[in-house]
Amino acid sequence: MLDKNGIAKRISRELHDGWYVNLGIGIPTLVANYVPEGIEVTFQSENGILGMGPFPYEGEEDADLINAGKQTITALPGAAIFDSATSFAMIRGRHIQLTVLGAMEVSDNGDIANWKIPGKLVKGMGGAMDLVASAENIIVAMMHTNRAGESKLLPECSLPLTGVNCVRKIVTNMALLEVTPHDGFRLLERAPGVTVREIQDATLGRLLVPDEVPEMQLG
């Protein structure tokens, strides 16, 4: 079973040299900590920066330099800052190669729900709807089940959708899966110590299980 950092670590292995990447709030943000040796990626934050660096040293926080999670950040040498319309031109115009974001639910045809629980919680979609509608490569980072132990990988989302037919891959604490065009989820890798059976039991959506399902390599 992976913890949040393990999920981020596995996703970091999907990064390619030269990519521009947008990381959502939560687990996705941690991906920046595990960029593999020899690979250079540029992180975009949709509030208007390319070349986002690590958190500042204590005492060097700048209220005018934050990420989309409203956290204080730094700008790396070569960074660029721009307005919100330009930021979403990068996103909508498919200039960003990878989007990593969290989800409350994902369906086996690639629909995603992550912005609203009717009557309970309405935080808003922020930039998520623009991101999922346009990104060619979307990886969802989330736990396999919710706090009640119910599967978050479903035949159909029960919550209001953020986007349709858009998720490509999902990395959970239990597995790496991809969304196939017609056959639901396909199990690609098991998290260390997790059996195929356990993944099947925790997945409500259609799940294709190949004969060989290797254990994740996190190194």
Added chain:
Amino acid sequence: MQKQVSDARAAIAGIRSGMTLMLGGFGLCGIPEKCIHALADSDITDLTCISNNAGVDDFGLGLLLQSRQIKKMIASYVGENAEFERQMLSGDLEVDLIPQGSLAERCRAAGAGIPAFFTPAGYGTEVGEGKEVRFFDGNPHILELALHADFAIVKAWKGDTDGNLIYKGTARNFNPVMAMAGTVTIAEVEILVEAGQLDPNQIHTPGIFVQRIFQGDHYAKRIEQRTTRSHAG
């Protein structure tokens, strides 16, 4: 034309109850905090506020929520504000949530004289309900309309008496597009200089979009999430 006004109170002259305002900022970063305070001190009510977020309980637009001066909020993300959530769930506050990129582009479109545009964002979701759908290159898009405001209120780092503006860091965010979209645009700046003192190459918002400008003092610039790393790590 004299664009410079003395302070926030003078700047908001003419804003009346029931009007639609745009306010720049992302979270608490780059918000026009002086004008928000001036509005909170006024008896203007029933405002429709267009802003990416709604502040926090005791700062930013949260102040106008507390005093019940906002009738309707148009935003993309409204977490981090308990009062907001309470008023929305009880039905006291009308809320229109818009994808962030569509919000920015709708402001830009208004300022650029484009009445509407098609975007893929929100297709197949609640956001797309009731909106015209068209396919381009086989992909579905929904029609989004330009967003106008009676007053746009923006915050810049530096400005001149002609209304030219320069932003600092990610405090730029929605400010340039909202500056374009206001019937009247008010800019508050940390440093105001005489026209001619700024390098024309460095201007982010040309003064044509700005009708009133003033210098504010003692910006609080509150930080929502103070995140740091240690020297050891």
